[in-house]
Amino acid sequence: FxxxxxxxxxxxxxxxxxTWPGPVxxxxxRAETVPDWLAGKHSSIALRVTDHPVCRELCALxxxxxxxxSANLSGQAAPRSQQEVAEYFPAGLAGIVEGELGWRDQPSExxxxxxxxxxxxx
Numbered sequence: 001f002x003x004x005x006x007x008x009x010x011x012x013x014x015x016x017x018x019t020w021p022g023p024v025x026x027x028x029x030r031a032e033t034v035p036d037w038l039a040g041k042h043s044s045i046a047l048r049v050t051d052h053p054v055c056r057e058l059c060a061l062x063x064x065x066x067x068x069x070s071a072n073l074s075g076q077a078a079p080r081s082q083q084e085v086a087e088y089f090p091a092g093l094a095g096i097v098e099g100e101l102g103w104r105d106q107p108s109e110x111x112x113x114x115x116x117x118x119x120x121x122x
Contacts, residue, residue: 004045004065006031012113020049021056023108023122038067048108054099070107078107 001013005028016026027044039045050056059066071085072078079085082096109122 001028001047002031003033004031004047005029008113015116016047016113021051022049023051023104024048025108025110026113027110027119028113044112046110052102054097058097 008029016024016028019026025046025048027046030039030043030045034045050059055066070078072088076088079088080101082098085096086093104122106122107120110119111117112119
């Protein structure tokens with residue numbers, strides 16, 4: 001999880017690993033080297049190990065993490081097709097990875113690693 005996070009006790013890291021791979025994002029203490037364009041002004045950074053086969057293969061082929069946000073604008077419903085993604089971003093995209101959509105109807109759950117607090121239900 002380096003270089004994204006500050007060191008955390010093993011027990012806290014295990015808390016996250018028990019839910020991975022899967023639909024739970026955890027807010028970790030952000031490393032000082034993480035730029036604001038990646039985490040904003042937040043003192044934490046959200047990490048998730050996905051169980052989606054296309055994303056997992058892409059990470060394996062790339063050899064690293066994927067930095068992403070939702071494929072929709074704030075307040076809009078999540079797109080359910082490649083066509084909807086393209087319509088949300090009419091100015092264009094560098095590309096869309098072909099593959100099956102995830103099977104979940106809800107966004108991933110977000111929890112604070114240190115407190116265990118639920119930030120967003122999934």
